[in-house]
Every structure is written in C-alpha cells, then in structure tokens.
Amino acid sequence: MTTPTKAAPAARPRPKRTPKPQGQWLVDGREPLNEDERLKAADPGIAVKRRVLDIYSREGFASIPAEDLAPRFKWIGLYTQRRQDLGGEHTGTMTNAELQDRYFMLRIRLDGGQATVAGIRAIGEISRDFARGTADFTDRQNVQLHWIRIEDMPEIWRRLEAVGLDTHFGCGDVPRVILGSPVxxxxxxxxxxxxxxxxxxxxxxxxxxxxxxxxxxxxxxxxxxxxxxxxxxxxxxxxxxxxxxxxxxxxxxxxxxxxxxxxxxxxxxxxxxxxxxxxxxxxxxxxxxxxxxxxxxxxxxxxxxxxxxxxxxxxxxxxxxxxxxxxxxxxxxxxxxxxxxxxGDRDHVGVHSQRDGRNYVGVKPAVGRVGGADLVRLADIADAHGVTRIRTTVMKELILLDVADAEVGPLLADLDELGLTARPSAFRRGVISCTGLEFCKLALVTTRTRAIELVADLERRLGDLDSPITIALNGCPNSCARTQIADIGLKGQIVTDAAGNRVEGFQVHLGGGLGEDAGFGRKLRGHKVTSAELGDYVERLVRAYRAGRGPGETFRDWVARAPEEELR
CATH class of the missing domain: 3.30.413.10 (Sulfite Reductase Hemoprotein, domain 1)
Known part of the structure; x- marks a missing residue:
C-alpha cells in the first residue's frame, strides 16, 4: 500500500512592487529626488546673473560657489570650459570640477537665427576683445564664444544688450533658443x-x-x-x-x-x-x-x-x-x-530670389567657425553692400538678406576673399561637428579642427561630388552634431590602433537621414576608425559609393543595400 504524497502548498502571489516615483510633479509631488532637482528648487538659476554682476565679476573665479558654477550658470548661458592640459582619456575618470578651467564658454541666443549687422559686429568685437578671437556658430542657430573671464561679463552683457541680444536661458533645464527658418x-x-x-x-x-x-x-x-x-x-x-x-x-x-x-x-x-x-x-x-x-x-x-x-x-x-x-x-x-x-537640400547655400525681387546669399563657414576679426569684417562687407539683416542656420551657415541684383557679384567676391563662399564643395557644405575636446568637458576626441582638416583633405583627394553627402563628427555619445542622422556619422571614442596604442578614433554610423523614411544610421558592429585613418576611410567609402551606385541613387540608399565589406 502506497502512502499518498502530500500536495505542495499553492505558491503565494508575490506582492506587486510599488513603482518608484519618477519625479513627475502632478503624479509624485514636488519633493526633489536628486541633487540637481534640489538645487533648482532652491534657486532655478534666474537670480544668478545679479550675483555675477555684484559679486563674482568683482571678486573673481575663486569666489563662485560650485552650485552656481554648475548648474546655475547654465541659465545665463555660461559653462566652464575644459582645461587645455587634459586629454580625452581623462573624460569620465575625472569630475566636472577637476576637468574645468577658470574660463567659460558663453552662448548667445539668436532665436530664429535672426541678427542685425550691428549685432554681428558687436559679437565680433566681443570675441576680439574678450574671447581670444573665438566665435563658433552652432547647429542650434546660436553663437558660442570661448576663453571668457567672469570679470568681463558685465561689459559683455552691456554690449549685447545695446544691440538687442542676450544670453538668458542659453543653457540649462529651460526652453533653449527657438529654431526658425533662416529665410x-x-x-x-x-x-x-x-x-x-x-x-x-x-x-x-x-x-x-x-x-x-x-x-x-x-x-x-x-x-x-x-x-x-x-x-x-x-x-x-x-x-x-x-x-x-x-x-x-x-x-x-x-x-x-x-x-x-x-x-x-x-x-x-x-x-x-x-x-x-x-x-x-x-x-x-x-x-x-x-x-x-x-x-x-x-x-x-x-x-x-x-x-x-x-x-x-x-x-x-x-x-x-x-x-x-x-x-x-x-x-x-x-x-x-x-x-x-x-x-532636395534643406540648407540655403547660394544665391536665391526673395519674394520682393531682391536676393539672399547663403555662405558656409568651415564648420561654423568665424573669428572675431572676420565677423567685424563681415559686418563691414554687409554695410558696404546695403545689407542690414543676417541669419544663421541649423547647418551653421550665414545668410545675408535683401541683396540687390547689382550687388550680388561684388558681394560674392568680397565674401570669397573672407573665406565665406556661396559655392562650397559638397564636402564643405555637408560637414558639421561639435565643439569637441578643444573646449568640452564631455568630449573624448578632437572634432572641430579635425573636421576642417578632413574637408580640405577630401577636396584634395576627391575634388567635388555630384551628390551631397553629410558628415558629422561628434566628440562623445551625446550627438550634438547629429551623428545618427548623417550620411556618415562619426562618434568619438578612445580606440586601439594596430600597434595596440589607445588613441583618438570614431565609431561609424552610416546612412542616417531625415525627411521621408527618416531613420538612424547603420552602425557597423565592431568597426572603429582611428583619427589618423579618417581621411583614408572616408575616401575609400566615397569611391565605393561612386563605383557602386545606381542612376540617381543617394549615398543613404546605397548604404542600405551595400555589402558590409564595402562599408568598412
């Protein structure tokens, strides 16, 4: 006779975990759940400008408390820039306070990309007098200056306000500059x-x-x-x-x-x-x-x-x-x-007719960089040709409005002499980069100067293209240069070269784009390119596209069907 087995007790249902609060004000209340939220609740940053005027500009960098340096200075358009003696290998291993210099990046808002010639002249003079000649137009239609000292901010703000410009809400957890059509x-x-x-x-x-x-x-x-x-x-x-x-x-x-x-x-x-x-x-x-x-x-x-x-x-x-x-x-x-x-192209490079019979002229600076002295010269050129309005774009172009027919030729000649061409090569037209290791504390690699060098290198090797290709160089994963939606997106990383050395390089994304069938670039698994190999790689890729494309086929469409070995 067998002894009946005792039935196992039924498993008790586990109690459901209460989901963690996500800090949604209308769901979880306003109790700060991290240090950034605590600092914002105490002072969201608007009042910090008064402290700069009354205290920090008089007592110097050492007088600024850490919680004003980051995050509150962002609300007035200021970030500390990266120390010049720290390479990309230190990013992520050192704190923000250890990486930062005593100088600032200053972001000037240009909502809708709109500026007057007087405003461009003022930015150029501020760059010349206080920013070691730096001025970078961004893909947010802003302009950024570097090497700014806190002692100079009252005078900088005074000059900006005199031409209707400001740095308010230039950065931070706020509505940033509003993009608008530059035309x-x-x-x-x-x-x-x-x-x-x-x-x-x-x-x-x-x-x-x-x-x-x-x-x-x-x-x-x-x-x-x-x-x-x-x-x-x-x-x-x-x-x-x-x-x-x-x-x-x-x-x-x-x-x-x-x-x-x-x-x-x-x-x-x-x-x-x-x-x-x-x-x-x-x-x-x-x-x-x-x-x-x-x-x-x-x-x-x-x-x-x-x-x-x-x-x-x-x-x-x-x-x-x-x-x-x-x-x-x-x-x-x-x-x-x-x-x-x-x-077609979303940019505005070249000469185009306005609705009033005049013209606008779009030029492409090298990855958006125009020195302060050159901005002053640009203002002089604009004045000489009757231009009073200038616009910036999300492709880092500059557009001069209201150009009379008779002035188009002379204006183009003066702009060419300044290095601002309305007839750029497809490489120059399509390249953008972020600030990179030169000034950014998040960056791992150099991008801006490398992008300028890459364009010159590709123009020398390949001449021009009959089909546009966008190239984006980004110094870190944050995609300020929009790497995922570029034809060739290059995300900065520290990589290992053939000799086993840890060097600057890029992860490659190919075939991203916006518009119809918008999508993100194809990431080549395990494929990294060192900075030294970059010119060779892009040349090889463009030559493969030229040889393998069908009639009217874009680079993006070719990438979607190309064998992976042709993309490496």
Missing part, C-alpha cells in the same frame, strides 16, 4: 512666416522681463523648439521636443503641423506627429501647453530619462494630444495634413 519672411516659396510666433513666445515667456519669465525656469531637462513655415523643412523638426512645420490646410489655409518628442543623444527618437493643424496666432499658446506638460509630467528622478521624448514614447501621440487639448488648452485642435516630403 522667414523673405523666401519666395514660404508657406507661412513663423517669425511673429517666435517673437511672441520670447516676449511672453522667455525674456527676463516677460510676464511668464519664471514659469519655465525649472523644467526636467532642456527643451528644444522649432517654428518654420519653409517647404524646405529647414529646422530638423524630426529631432526637436516640439516643432511647428508649415503646411497648407485644405479648408483653413496656411498654418503649422505639430510634432513632439524628438531628440538624439544616447537614446535617439524621432518626433511624433500629433495630426493637429495650428494657425499662426495660436502657436505660442500651443507651445506653452506642450512645455507645461513637460514641466508637470516629465521624469525628473533620472537625468538620462528626463527629456520629453521618453514621456511621449510612453504615452503615445494620441494620449499626448488628448492631454494637451483637455487639460492644457481646454479645446480640441483642428486635424490637419502632414508636410510634403522634401527630397
């Missing part, structure tokens, strides 16, 4: 001029004296915006936190298509269309609504998940639009069409 209001093919919306957003929410100046001074992370009515889609709207893109509604006429939740860095995501059409006069209100959602629901606990793209990815476009309409606007938005795909 807004003048282009013959423009759908709608977004300039009034940009001006209202600044006047109502972002200027230091704006009625709502403090409302967005403490966001979870940076917030990037764009407003463009150009059919060229010239503001990289697919990778912005919020973007308004010009479209023609079949019933309501010209307005904007609304996109949210784009961004690159280590977790790249493309923005989502909300399917909503926004008239020009409602853009500021809708912009503020999106910004408020980010403020109230953005994830603040972990800095690497604090961008709007993570919230949009979790909620989806449908829920995000519903919350925007019901909780923040109090009304539904109008359904609208998507923008027409743009297959």
């Amino acid at each position: 807004a209001g003048v282009a013959a093919d423009e759908i709608v001029d977004g300039t009034p919306a940009i001006e209202r957003i600044r006047a109502e929410y972002l200027d230091p004296d704006a009625p709502g100046a403090g409302e967005f001074a403490n966001l979870p992370r940076k917030f990037k915006s764009a407003v463009s009515g150009s059919p060229r889609l010239d503001v990289t709207h697919e990778v912005q936190d919020v973007a308004f893109v010009g479209v023609e509604h079949p019933e309501h006429g010209p307005g904007f298509d609304l996109w949210v939740g784009g961004g690159l860095s280590t977790n790249p995501m493309l923005a989502r269309r909300l399917g909503a059409w926004v008239p020009l006069e409602e853009v500021p209100e809708v912009w503020a609504g999106v910004c408020r959602i980010f403020r109230d629901y953005g994830y603040r606990r972990l800095r690497n998940r604090a961008r709007l793209k993570f919230l949009v990815a979790e909620w989806g476009a449908e829920r995000f639009r519903r919350v925007l309409e019901e909780d923040y606007l109090g009304r539904p938005l109008v359904d609208g069409p998507a923008p027409r795909p743009q297959s």
Whole structure:
C-alpha cells in the first residue's frame, strides 16, 4: 500500500512592487529626488546673473560657489570650459570640477537665427576683445564664444544688450533658443512666416522681463523648439521636443503641423506627429501647453530619462494630444495634413530670389567657425553692400538678406576673399561637428579642427561630388552634431590602433537621414576608425559609393543595400 504524497502548498502571489516615483510633479509631488532637482528648487538659476554682476565679476573665479558654477550658470548661458592640459582619456575618470578651467564658454541666443549687422559686429568685437578671437556658430542657430573671464561679463552683457541680444536661458533645464527658418519672411516659396510666433513666445515667456519669465525656469531637462513655415523643412523638426512645420490646410489655409518628442543623444527618437493643424496666432499658446506638460509630467528622478521624448514614447501621440487639448488648452485642435516630403537640400547655400525681387546669399563657414576679426569684417562687407539683416542656420551657415541684383557679384567676391563662399564643395557644405575636446568637458576626441582638416583633405583627394553627402563628427555619445542622422556619422571614442596604442578614433554610423523614411544610421558592429585613418576611410567609402551606385541613387540608399565589406 502506497502512502499518498502530500500536495505542495499553492505558491503565494508575490506582492506587486510599488513603482518608484519618477519625479513627475502632478503624479509624485514636488519633493526633489536628486541633487540637481534640489538645487533648482532652491534657486532655478534666474537670480544668478545679479550675483555675477555684484559679486563674482568683482571678486573673481575663486569666489563662485560650485552650485552656481554648475548648474546655475547654465541659465545665463555660461559653462566652464575644459582645461587645455587634459586629454580625452581623462573624460569620465575625472569630475566636472577637476576637468574645468577658470574660463567659460558663453552662448548667445539668436532665436530664429535672426541678427542685425550691428549685432554681428558687436559679437565680433566681443570675441576680439574678450574671447581670444573665438566665435563658433552652432547647429542650434546660436553663437558660442570661448576663453571668457567672469570679470568681463558685465561689459559683455552691456554690449549685447545695446544691440538687442542676450544670453538668458542659453543653457540649462529651460526652453533653449527657438529654431526658425533662416529665410522667414523673405523666401519666395514660404508657406507661412513663423517669425511673429517666435517673437511672441520670447516676449511672453522667455525674456527676463516677460510676464511668464519664471514659469519655465525649472523644467526636467532642456527643451528644444522649432517654428518654420519653409517647404524646405529647414529646422530638423524630426529631432526637436516640439516643432511647428508649415503646411497648407485644405479648408483653413496656411498654418503649422505639430510634432513632439524628438531628440538624439544616447537614446535617439524621432518626433511624433500629433495630426493637429495650428494657425499662426495660436502657436505660442500651443507651445506653452506642450512645455507645461513637460514641466508637470516629465521624469525628473533620472537625468538620462528626463527629456520629453521618453514621456511621449510612453504615452503615445494620441494620449499626448488628448492631454494637451483637455487639460492644457481646454479645446480640441483642428486635424490637419502632414508636410510634403522634401527630397532636395534643406540648407540655403547660394544665391536665391526673395519674394520682393531682391536676393539672399547663403555662405558656409568651415564648420561654423568665424573669428572675431572676420565677423567685424563681415559686418563691414554687409554695410558696404546695403545689407542690414543676417541669419544663421541649423547647418551653421550665414545668410545675408535683401541683396540687390547689382550687388550680388561684388558681394560674392568680397565674401570669397573672407573665406565665406556661396559655392562650397559638397564636402564643405555637408560637414558639421561639435565643439569637441578643444573646449568640452564631455568630449573624448578632437572634432572641430579635425573636421576642417578632413574637408580640405577630401577636396584634395576627391575634388567635388555630384551628390551631397553629410558628415558629422561628434566628440562623445551625446550627438550634438547629429551623428545618427548623417550620411556618415562619426562618434568619438578612445580606440586601439594596430600597434595596440589607445588613441583618438570614431565609431561609424552610416546612412542616417531625415525627411521621408527618416531613420538612424547603420552602425557597423565592431568597426572603429582611428583619427589618423579618417581621411583614408572616408575616401575609400566615397569611391565605393561612386563605383557602386545606381542612376540617381543617394549615398543613404546605397548604404542600405551595400555589402558590409564595402562599408568598412
């Protein structure tokens, strides 16, 4: 007789773990969950300018407390720059305080990329007098100066204010500069001029004296915006936190298509269309609504998940639009069409007709670098040819507006003499880079000077191209130069060369792009290129493309089908 076995007790269900709070203000309350949030809660950074004027500029760098240096100085456009004696091998092994120098990078806002000739002249003079001649135009339509001393900031601000410029909200967990079409209001093919919306957003929410100046001074992370009515889609709207893109509604006429939740860095995501059409006069209100959602629901606990793209990815476009309409606007938005795909160049290099019969001229500085003395000379050239307005672009170009037909030829000649050509090679036209190891504390490799050298090298080896290729050099994984959406994206790393030495190099991403079928570059597994090999590698790649492409085939399309051995 067998003894019946005793049944095992039923497994008890494990209690569900309470999810960790993510720091969403309308879900978890406002108790700071990390040191950055504590510092922002105590003082979000707006007041630090007064301390610079009254204390730090008089008592010097040593008088600045660490929590003002980082993060609060970002709110007024200041970052400490990297010490010049520390190579990329020290990045990630030393603290920010150990890496930083006693000098600053200063970021000057140019919302919509708009500047006057007087403003460009003032920036050039500030660069010459206080920044050792440095001036770098960025792919955010800003300009950055280096080697700035805290003692000189009162005079720098005074000069900027005299020409209507400032550094307020240049960096930090705030709405950064608003991108805009550099030919807004003048282009013959423009759908709608977004300039009034940009001006209202600044006047109502972002200027230091704006009625709502403090409302967005403490966001979870940076917030990037764009407003463009150009059919060229010239503001990289697919990778912005919020973007308004010009479209023609079949019933309501010209307005904007609304996109949210784009961004690159280590977790790249493309923005989502909300399917909503926004008239020009409602853009500021809708912009503020999106910004408020980010403020109230953005994830603040972990800095690497604090961008709007993570919230949009979790909620989806449908829920995000519903919350925007019901909780923040109090009304539904109008359904609208998507923008027409743009297959041609998105930049504005060359001579183009304006709607008023005059012309605009787009030139391409070498990766956006123009020395202070050259900026003063550019202002002189503009004055000599009757130009009063200059614009910057997301491709680091400079555009001179309102050029009369008779002045085009002489202007081009003067600009060529200054090294600013309206007829650049495809390599010069398509290359961008970040600041890199020269000044950035996050960088692992040198990028800007290497990009300039690479362009000259490729022009010497290959001449020009009959098909555009974009090349982006980035000093770290943060993708300030948009490596994932370039034809050839180069992400800086310390790599091992053939002799076993640890040297500067790049991880390669190929075939990224925006527009129709936007996507991120193809990463070649295990493929790294040392900086010394870079020219040879890009030449080999371009020659393979030329030899293997089909009729009219772009580099991106060729990469998608090319055997991997041809890409190495």
